[in-house]
Amino acid sequence: MGGIRVRTVVGVLALCLLTAGCLGPLSDTSPEETESELTGDYSTEEFDALLSAATTANEELDSFSFDIAMEMSGAGEQVTMDASGATDLAAEEMRMDFDTSGMGMVGPSEFVMYIDGQDAFVDADGEWMQMPADQANQNVWDVEGQLAIAEAQYEHGDVHVDEGPDIIEVTTTLDSDEMAAFIDExxxxxxxxxxxxxxxxxxxxxxxxxxxxxxxxxxxxxTAELIQGEQTLKYAFEMQIDDTNEELDTAVPDEGREEAESASGSTV
Structure with missing residues (x-):
């Protein structure tokens, strides 16, 4: 899709960030083989042509801004997280402003994360820290690898296309076996x-x-339902994209970088 590279940098990153640290280790369940189905306004040939044309057009995308909202609820509890920011794909820079006040976590509820190539920095209430390399998502700029993830979504799920005059809406649905196969790939x-x-x-x-x-x-x-042990959670994630190919503020402030790099052994 034309948004594959956007999803590469934000969508997949957000999914990994939102599930990391709260869902535990990978289960050893072996996914079953699944088959996808395409319905709606496009034939297989038309959908493939759309993907090809959109991917070509997307190569011209250099920057964009985004707004993200995540919510998980279950057992009478609700957890929310909001983020907004901007990405400069050409410079491999990203800024994400997080609001985690709805997560009930100890510490600052609002902070800013900067990603510069393979380096990540966090500004929490004016205190700058550099994330250890093993905590930063070093695959965020791996476009080829993440393209494989985006394509796997369509291969394992059932896809429905609605073509309107201004918007092309693509809906992918996956059952538990299809999602397991998608994650495995x-x-x-x-x-x-x-x-x-x-x-x-x-x-x-x-x-x-x-x-x-x-x-x-x-x-x-x-949207999805998550099952872990005896717990059932409702999961919802939204992302809005704007300001494509505009000049955006994504660079790590010099003073913040200097403070973070001078703080030996800093972690987040």
């Missing part, structure tokens, strides 16, 4: 995706809306 491209495989995903629906003229991603929504 995606893990080979990005090991951090393994965090998403520690639970059973049911009734997964991913809705992507693309600009009909440019084929670039404008928004994506994901």
């Amino acid at each position: 995606a893990e080979s491209a990005d090991p951090s995706v393994a965090n998403a495989g520690s639970v059973e995903w049911r009734d997964v629906e991913i809705v992507e809306r693309f600009d009909a003229e440019s084929n670039r991603l404008r928004s994506t929504e994901m």
